[in-house]
Amino acid sequence: MNDPDVVIIGAGADGPATASRLARRHGLDVLILEGGAWHGNEKWPKPHADAGGTVSTDPDDLDGKLLDEHFTVKEAGANDPTFGYLRVGPADHSRAPWFRNIPQNAFLWQVSAVGGTTTHYFGNNPRGYPYAFDEQPHWPIDYEELVPYYQLNEAVTSTQQAPMTNKEEVFIEGATEAGYDRLDTLNVTETGWRPQPNAVEDPPDELNSNFDGSFSWDDGFRGDALAADHFQGGPTPEDAPVREKARKSSNVSWVPRALDTNTDETVGNVAIRPNAYVTDIKTDEGAGNLEATGVEFRDTWSGSTVTVEADVTVLAAGCIESPRLWLNSGLPDDGWVGKGLTTHWFDWIVGVYPDDAVEDINGEPNMDPFVGHNSAVRFDKPGVGGMEDIGMSPGLVSFANYLFSQAGYSFDVEVDPDEPWDSRGYVVGEELKRRMADYRNTKALLILTDDLPRQDNGVSLDDTFADEHGAVPELKWEPHPDDDAKRDELSRIAARIHKEAGAEHVHRCDWPPLFLHMQSSMRMGKVVDENAEAYNVDRLFVGDHSALANGIGGPNPTNSGQALALRTADRIGELYF
Structure with missing residues (x-):
């Protein structure tokens, strides 16, 4: 043209x-x-x-x-x-x-x-x-x-509205027991939980745990396969x-x-x-x-x-x-x-659940976080931020849950006894293997902080390095103490939701900045x-x-x-x- x-x-x-x-x-x-x-x-x-x-x-x-x-x-x-x-x-x-x-x-x-x-x-x-x-x-x-x-x-x-699978039912149980009501609006002005509005077509009605058909369009399959x-x-x-x-x-x-x-x-x-x-x-x-x-x-x-x-x-x-x-x-x-x-100053709060806690909610002993949308339910608190219930495939889970942190190694990080999580930081070695052995009953809550725009955060040109398209961008972002306080508040709510749903171990990753939502x-x-x-x-x-x-x-x-x-x-x- x-x-x-x-x-x-x-x-x-x-x-x-x-x-x-x-x-x-x-x-x-x-x-x-x-x-x-x-x-x-x-x-x-x-x-x-x-x-x-x-x-x-x-x-x-x-x-x-x-x-x-x-x-x-x-x-x-x-x-x-x-x-x-x-x-x-x-x-x-x-x-x-x-x-x-x-x-x-x-x-x-x-x-x-x-x-x-x-x-x-x-x-x-x-x-x-x-x-x-x-x-x-x-x-x-x-x-x-x-x-x-x-x-x-x-x-x-x-x-x-996203369809609910086992991992979402566990979250809903925890949020309800923690005292939060369901929200039924797209224009959120109050605190509560709700199904995630997702840009994903619904799965077909016949898709359930007993489905044994083809997932091919050519064989008549329509909609989402809940494949995460x-x-x-x-x-x-x-x-x-x-x-x-x-x-x-x-x-x-x-x-x-x-x-x-x-x-x-x-x-x-x-x-x-x-x-x-x-x-x-x-x-x-x-x-x-x-x-x-x-x-x-x-x-x-x-x-x-x-x-x-x-x-x-x-x-x-x-x-x-x-x-x-x-x-x-x-x-x-x-x-x-x-x-x-702004970046939504993320954090990632992991819950590991015993079989009986999951079975009491779902009638099945496993959540299987790889089933369903990656995120199908959320929590909103306008003025502070929100969180999303997350389930992913195992490689992403091992990275996000245990290998991305600014806190140091979990065996060397003291946890304040007044905080609602049991561990914090990197998890490696034999402990990582033990945690990942519980993959089918592990899920995370992604913290989404309402960080505000500040003039010292952002993009400038690097004055020392250029590529074939010109000077490369230099990216800097540091949280304000107000952002940290909001993130901590949401992390405590997330840990409480995990505990109210029956999690036996709650881990706070304490992520460094992740430039994904910008x-x-x-x-x-x-x-x-x-x-x-x-x-x-x-x-x-x-x-x-x-x-x-x-x-x-x-x-x-x-x-x-x-x-x-x-x-x-x-x-x-x-x-x-």
Whole structure:
């Protein structure tokens, strides 16, 4: 597509939603440029070994059986940050991942690909808390403005109440015994627990413990297989077309919807080009401000550079790459570009349950955390944060439960007798083997803290190291004492829920920062205005999670990021077209 109306930088969670809305609602031609690979597209049958095609505009290019070949759901093959198919780096796997400088004990877990980090998310799709919009002093718009966009996004992504399996029933027992009521609203204003709103289709009615049929689309299987494979790409049902995969990550939901516009002469067109890493935002002098005129990108296979002109440019490269590109392009910085990053200051509270406690609740001696959605029930406390009940495959469990900590080795860490957990820190050696022997009756609660944006947290350019795309990003984040206090409060509630459900041992991991949920590094109200247009550069919009004005209170950010992107698309259409 030469000289589109709009060029969008990034095909992760938010870029495809923006593109679809611009084409369908406003009749615009849109080009999306994505630095990573495209899985499950016939033009790139071997996306990590061969350059493949150039651009895709046809929804018939999407091939679900090919996606099954690409997403094997093997844990190491998917999640290894160096060679996994879900990594941050070029599609060419003979080359190293892209380097980001993180000078602290922390871990960055993102994906560069069409679909972005939603290719390995759990599908958790709650809305942000109204409290974070209307009572915290960050947002220039009201929560009510996002509600119709939440509704649209939830319809496209099949967001619905998650089904309950054994591990969720144990959590519900603990939360109820701890005195918390069930919440029955999507717009949460009170404390309590509720089924997780998930962007995952329901399993078929006949799927139960006695099901012995095929899980193949070709044999008639529809919906979610309860395989807990979401973090490895979530390609079930087997053989299903891409758009019919149960978990509606961006590559499954918004990407096909965007490409569908090319089959309708009454709307605009959308083209998506992977392996296209944008290195510069082009500008001219405007009437007062600079004015964005397009971008320059680098083909990550050939190394050649291409310039695209467009009437409007949308930054949707994520909370790290969006500020990095802005700064590498030499655009104005008034002190907030890249700053104000929030992360939901995670922690991870593990409960190990005896067989009889599980059997008293479920009638079965095992929870089997690998059955069901990875997360299907949650706890909310607006103003503090929340938590999610988690079950995963064993490799991820051993890492998350026992091998990721800032506290030191558990045998060398004293536990305050007044705290409700029994151990804290790394678990290794024979003790790790003993803990993992209880895998079938072990599950965790992920703490999601309502950390607030602070100017000293965020992304800057490393002044000592550059790659083929310019100076690399340097990422720094430190919790404020207020954030620590919220995290401690939620961790104590989580431990109590475990104990009330009958856990015989509760372990607090005390995670270091994990950069997985990221928001607000290009904040609305600081870097962009209430339309998400840059204060200092006309016709340049930020259309990803970095535009969120804060951490939306702690809930998972995908639904809010996509809802805001849809609203931004409407503002672009109304302002310039």
